[in-house]
Amino acid sequence: MASKAKGPKAVTANRLSDGVVVYLTPDDRWAETPDQADWAEHPQAQQALLERAQAFAGTTVVAPYLFAVQPQADGTPRPSHMKEVMRAKGPSVRPDLGKQAEWGKQAERGKQADWGKQAGSGRPAELADPGPGEER
């Protein structure tokens, strides 16, 4: 499990009512993009992060868990593992669906992440697109 690996982590879950992938923010909201997520380096702080998230498991989210992130130069986290990149974006075979579809509409560059190339070049499969957090 990602939670056993060392390194910085953030918390993700699915929104209870509709299943949308969400991330716990520093001010205890649930954002739809990982760049807004709170993250922690030390296991104790990570545990505290998870406990904060679990307080929302009653009526807000389903199955919160820690996952590995890579903090960027500006301090925003990005998922490290391919599975979490997939959750953050949407299916690689359907760039018209999931969160990536929204970015496509927002960013007129029309540049969809090239999943094949990412996978071929190995890990980490980073978000090739800056994401909506920087767009807004």
Add this chain to the structure above:
Amino acid sequence: MYRYDEFDQAIVNDRVEQFREQVNRRLSGELSEDQFKPLRLMNGVYLQLHAYMLRIAIPYGTLSATQMRKLAHVARVYDKGYGHFTTRQNIQFNWPALKDIPDLLAELAEVEMHAIQTSGNCIRNVTADQYAGVAADEVEDPRVYAEIIRQWSTLHPEFSFLPRKFKVAVTGCREDRAAVAVHDVGLRMTRDEDGEPGFEVLVGGGQGRTPVIAKTIRAFLPKRHLLSYLEAVLRVYNQLGRRDNAFKARIKILVNSVGADEFARMVEREWRAMPDQELDLPDGELERIQAYFAPPTYADLPDDPPAYAAWRRHDPGFARWVQANVARHKQPGYAIVNVSLKPHGGAPGDATAEEMEAVAELADRFALGEIRVTHEQNLTLPDVRQEDLYQLWQELKHQGLATANVGLISDIIACPGLDYCSLANARSIPVAQRIQERFQDLDRQHDIGELKVKISGCINACGHHHVGHIGILGVDKKGEEFYQLTIGGSADENASLGEIVGKGFAYDEVVDAVETLVDAYLENRQTGEAFLETYRRLGAEPFREKLYAAD
């Protein structure tokens, strides 16, 4: 087709309202996720990578045009415009909101559909040969028995908490299109010396991390004993199947550990101890169910009418489609049409709402309103007049549904893989798409001939890689997608498990590797020999040599 009686409809309606209450209680926080999870799973609601996923049962793969239209409606209103037909003849929707699922299920109930027993440790949706009732060499229509099993197993109190899930498949033919040898129980209709129809009972087949070909525990079971004997099989399994380790809980592990002969004796003892075999089918009941599946009134038509023969001669595209996608019907003048859901570049088994509606309309116009779903993730129109085939083909072509590749290298089974599934280690769909792209020349595909490629994104083997002529298994190797190749698997009447050819391949190498295996076959094949036959004649060595020649 079977129509719900008042009991069926009441069960399904009650369940919808029960689940509506459960969802409300979950959303209000009255139920915790730990309390709710088993309830939602009993109603086919999973939590996947991006969202909830709803798996809807299509019993023995039979759908009416009306039901197909409802699925299209569900795709459009409750999902993102498409659905995914699975290897168990179910359909999955990838994006429904939990709060809307009770309404969705209420709509399904209107057309006699539900999601009961599509998850959990119970007897799952019973599958059958997609050519049921129309295959030329059939002993009897297997759907009659699949329906009887469905009724017996629905909400069966004793078998709602089995050690693990339990899958049953039924075929009425010697030729096996239902993959009965890789099911927990496979039933193959056969005849005894007196010509009486009954079942060969196979037990303990399965895929996953421990692939096993089922063993025959009874060569002939008279039809009337079907349920009592199945009850005995399930009782033995329910009592002795392991509950301490989910990976060792399937019946195949039990059958392997005690041995098939001993398992058969245990079942026989259990069966004979039942009071008067009380579950034997009462007189009249079999006939009652059979009446639902009575063959339609076929017109008296000549086989191979002149216009059909002429279009095959004059239109090579049509001829190629007929060759790959059309199968022989038991009734002269009729044909079985396979509608490929493997267009090049698509996701295997996916269909848009528009495609579902188009198939429903064509089924109404050309195929007596009936559609089948195949375990190879295609659709079948079982009753088409040969004289209508050319027009049907043109209309399918117009809808992008006439890909002439059934049974060929681009007719790939693929699980949803890492694109959708939270269990997956690697992607399946884009690998299938890249293989389709590489072999997109249909002439080349037809020259290669029958070749079943099956791709799973993890060891759970939902993509049936163990029984692919070429099997591809996605694994996670230090965070990268990696693919292991097997060859020589088969899910038909001569079922076999594929053997690993050697070290695996990276995402960017796997299509080349598949092509190399195909080249090895082409170099070694004898006239008229299919890929699997060449492998069975020569073994894996020539394939290995070619694949790892550079090493």
